[in-house]
Structure formats: structure tokens, C-alpha cells
Amino acid sequence: MKARCPECDGEIEVYDDVINGEIVTCPECGMDFEVVIEEKGEIKLVPAEVEGEDWGE
Amino acid sequence: MRIGESEMTIEIGLVYDRIRWEEKQLLKAAQDREIKVKMVDSRKESVNLLSNYEEISETFGDPVLQRCISYFRGLHLTAILESKGVRVVNSFDVSLKCGNKLFTTLTLSKAGVPVPETMAAFTMDGVFKALNDLGYPAVLKPVVGSWGRLMAILKDKETTQAIIELREKINNALLQIYYVQKWVDRPPRDIRVVVVGDEVVAASYRYSPVDDWRTNVARGGKSEACPITPELEEVALKAAEAVGGGVLAVDCMESREKGLLVHEVNNTVEFRGLASTTNVDIAGKIIEYVAGVVKR
Numbered sequence: 108m109k110a111r112c113p114e115c116d117g118e119i120e121v122y123d124d125v126i127n128g129e130i131v132t133c134p135e136c137g138m139d140f141e142v143v144i145e146e147k148g149e150i151k152l153v154p155a156e157v158e159g160e161d162w163g164e
Numbered sequence: 165m166r167i168g169e170s171e172m173t174i175e176i177g178l179v180y181d182r183i184r185w186e187e188k189q190l191l192k193a194a195q196d197r198e199i200k201v202k203m204v205d206s207r208k209e210s211v212n213l214l215s216n217y218e219e220i221s222e223t224f225g226d227p228v229l230q231r232c233i234s235y236f237r238g239l240h241l242t243a244i245l246e247s248k249g250v251r252v253v254n255s256f257d258v259s260l261k262c263g264n265k266l267f268t269t270l271t272l273s274k275a276g277v278p279v280p281e282t283m284a285a286f287t288m289d290g291v292f293k294a295l296n297d298l299g300y301p302a303v304l305k306p307v308v309g310s311w312g313r314l315m316a317i318l319k320d321k322e323t324t325q326a327i328i329e330l331r332e333k334i335n336n337a338l339l340q341i342y343y344v345q346k347w348v349d350r351p352p353r354d355i356r357v358v359v360v361g362d363e364v365v366a367a368s369y370r371y372s373p374v375d376d377w378r379t380n381v382a383r384g385g386k387s388e389a390c391p392i393t394p395e396l397e398e399v400a401l402k403a404a405e406a407v408g409g410g411v412l413a414v415d416c417m418e419s420r421e422k423g424l425l426v427h428e429v430n431n432t433v434e435f436r437g438l439a440s441t442t443n444v445d446i447a448g449k450i451i452e453y454v455a456g457v458v459k460r
Contacts, residue, residue: 126191128183128205156182156207160336161235163310163382164413164430 113152114138121150130155175200176454177225177250179241181207182233185436189447190229197448199455201225206232211244220248227251227457229411229450231432235263235308238432253454254410254431261407262431266307266343268407272426275406277399280417280425281346288328294344295324303345308338310430311382318344345427349420354379354427355390356438357400357414360449361456364397368438387437399424407431411450 117135232238283294373384
């Protein structure tokens, strides 16, 4: 399925087997978004959390 | 083992704050094995510190595979879960030791695991005193941090002074702990070994990208297959055991002078790069280990 980039209105491909919380990147502007699957199964894209200094392994 | 518990009835809590490639593989591995998994987004939870085991395990599952990308978030949540009786992989103690390079080096060194020569200092003067012993170049690493962030090569007195001055200006107490390592003469790669329980599951070389000296895959480092030699296996298992065991990534350098040296043990293993070099089902091994934790 396709979603619209909230930042630049570009087209973002979201696969059917997407998991709640997965990150998608807009191929046009490069912004990262987190996929939020709402109760009715609708997809919402929210800006992904920015890398923190304690992120990693 | 609690009454009536078996691999069929357990529900693994996969606690996360970001779905990486690894989390998807872990979920799939559990589904393939018909092991129930509860995906718990740690960012959405609030936890009553006075709650009991039943309440906590209802929300988080038991055992829990701790996969938070934020180290402190994962560490503090693990502290809560463990204190309520939930079994967490990796444990609080393991996470504490692995999340801080100074603690890791102390732990490994005490257990007789070969590590690079390392000094700690707490001021600019202290760093220069350490460099009198270690010589230039040396490597300055933050005690907490991943993916090679803020790692610096101290090439001479002038660059060292500039780097320390910059770190002094950053309002973060942990960055005033200076962990200085002797430069290790080695090929432009390191070795990542994934250890699950008492088994070495897979290993890969990680080569630095052309425009960087760091080998972190998160920095563009490239993974290639690496044979698991008896020496590598022994060092990796010893390192994993020293920090307390679990699901761990032991990173080693091949010192031309001293052989294998362990410079890091990671407690929230990223294995995407490694997985591209091997047919071993790393996610499957991890899920089976976590499911088996209830029996131990």
C-alpha cells in the first residue's frame, strides 16, 4: 500500500505485512517515520524518534 | 520452573522501542516455532514499582527478551522486571556490565580474558598522564555509547587537547569519564562473535568503510564470513561467561602483537550484518534460548 509523506507529500511504500512501530523512510525527502496501525487497521505515519546518545547495542 | 509452564504455554515478552530488522526476524522465528510472543513497546508503558509478579508478567510476559535500542531505558526496565521475578535476557547485571566499556574491561580483565591496554582518567591532566604511558595514537571512547559514536583517535597533544576541551563543554557527566585505549596494530577489521548461552552461533569480520576507521556496521562497516577457530571460540565463550552469559555479541580485534583482544561485549545484539554472511538462523537460536530460560 502507498502512504503520503507528512513532510514532503512524497509517496512511501508500506508493505502489507508491516508491523506496528516499524520505521519507513521517505524515498524523496529522507525523513524517517514510524508506522502506527490504528484500531480500524488504518496506517498513520508519525515522525520517528531521533537517535539518542544511549542508542545502540 | 513455575507450575504448568512449558515451551508451549510460555509467552515471551519482546520488549522494544524501535522495530529494527532484528526484531522482525525474532518475531518471525517465534511464530515459526509456534512460541507465543507479546510485543511490548516500552515507550507506551508506565510501570507501578509496587506491583506484583502477576501484574508485571501480564503486561510484559515472562521470560522477557529485552531489545530496547535506548540503553538506559532497557536497563531500568530490566531492573523493574527482574525485581518482580520476571526472567529477562539479558539480565540487569549483564546489561550493566556490558553497557559501560569501563565496567566491561574490568570484568573481562578480572576473568583473564585478553583486552586492549586501557586507562581511565577524570580530567584533562589525567588524560595526558595516561597518554604518557600509552603513547600516541590512542583511542578515546565514551564509557556508554554505541555504533562508534564520539570515538576519537588521539593523534597528538594538540588534537587531544581540542577533543578533551570539547568533551568538557558537553553537559554530560559520563563524558567526563575518559576511557583511553592503546592503539591496537591490527588488520582494518574486527570480529563479531554472537554467543547464545554456551554456544558460539556465528562470527563475522567487520571491515571499516573506506572513509572511516571504525568498523561498526551502523557506520557503514561491511560484514564478511569469519571461520570460528578454536581460539576464537574459547575467547568468545570466556568473555560471554565473564559478563554473566546470555545473548551477547563479543567484539574482538586481531592484535598483531598479542592475538585476539576483546574490546566490547554487546548486550542488545544487532546481527543483521552478521546474518548476511551465514546460513545460521541466529534469530531462531535466540528465541529458542529465551524460551528455554524457563527450564533453567
